[in-house]
Amino acid sequence: MNILRVQKLTIVSETAGAIVVLGWRSPGVASVILATENMRPAVDRWLQHGVQELVEEDGSVVPRVTTQESPEFLPRLKAYLERQFPLLRFELTEVDG
Numbered sequence: 001m002n003i004l005r006v007q008k009l010t011i012v013s014e015t016a017g018a019i020v021v022l023g024w025r026s027p028g029v030a031s032v033i034l035a036t037e038n039m040r041p042a043v044d045r046w047l048q049h050g051v052q053e054l055v056e057e058d059g060s061v062v063p064r065v066t067t068q069e070s071p072e073f074l075p076r077l078k079a080y081l082e083r084q085f086p087l088l089r090f091e092l093t094e095v096d097g
Helices: 040-049 073-084
Strands: 005-013 017-025 029-035 051-057 060-066 089-096
Touching: 005 073, 017 040, 017 073, 029 040, 051 073, 060 073, 073 089
Parallel strands: none
Antiparallel strands: 005 017, 005 089, 017 029, 051 060
16 A cells, blocks of 8 residues: 655745745655745756765765655755755655545
């Protein structure tokens, strides 16, 4: 039995409110619900190239790419962006159906 998984990542600026809202649902479909004009190039880059980061694995630092097809795409994007932009607020919600 396949379980439908739905996630939503909202990026909020204290001054501008919600600046990005991304949706994801199984089986690996990401969509842009909202992106301000200034954020659209970054959103397009995330969707095209995935989350690219360096992670420690077995004592070595290795590159990891999480594409939009992965159920970990929005959680890893949130974690990555939280480290890069501490003044923004990130809200990840998930519903299993």
